[in-house]
Amino acid sequence: MQITRQTDYAIRAVLYLAKHGSSQRVATSTVAREMKIPASFLAKIISQLSIAGLLHTSRGARGGVSLAREPKDITVLDVVEAIDGPILLNECVAEPGTCSFEEDCPLHPIWHEAQEQLVQRLRNTNFASLNK
Numbered sequence: 001m002q003i004t005r006q007t008d009y010a011i012r013a014v015l016y017l018a019k020h021g022s023s024q025r026v027a028t029s030t031v032a033r034e035m036k037i038p039a040s041f042l043a044k045i046i047s048q049l050s051i052a053g054l055l056h057t058s059r060g061a062r063g064g065v066s067l068a069r070e071p072k073d074i075t076v077l078d079v080v081e082a083i084d085g086p087i088l089l090n091e092c093v094a095e096p097g098t099c100s101f102e103e104d105c106p107l108h109p110i111w112h113e114a115q116e117q118l119v120q121r122l123r124n125t126n127f128a129s130l131n132k
Helices: 005-019 028-035 039-051 076-084 108-123
Strands: 055-058 064-067
Touching: 005 028, 005 039, 005 064, 005 076, 028 039, 028 064, 039 055, 039 076, 076 108
Parallel strands: none
Antiparallel strands: 055 064
């Protein structure tokens, strides 16, 4: 399993904005340059993060992008799910009954536990803790 490039860029962008706090606007061109994210790709990412309620955007000479919440209130899981949707290691974990071997499958509990551990780790990691 590998996170998408788009999610990696989104995490980098939020991490950069978290360093500046939730009250400071930063030009998207600055975020793109500093975090080595293609500007056109960043525009799409910022739109998705804004729709998810993680970022505020404003246009104009004094415009830019800022966090919609404090860094301590935004988790890595929030960003991952805003871009890629819910984490799903295997279909059988999300939808019981999709696998005909589910009741006898020795891997089902492993997939379930691994997914729970990953989700919990990402949920427990906020951007304030990453900027120490």
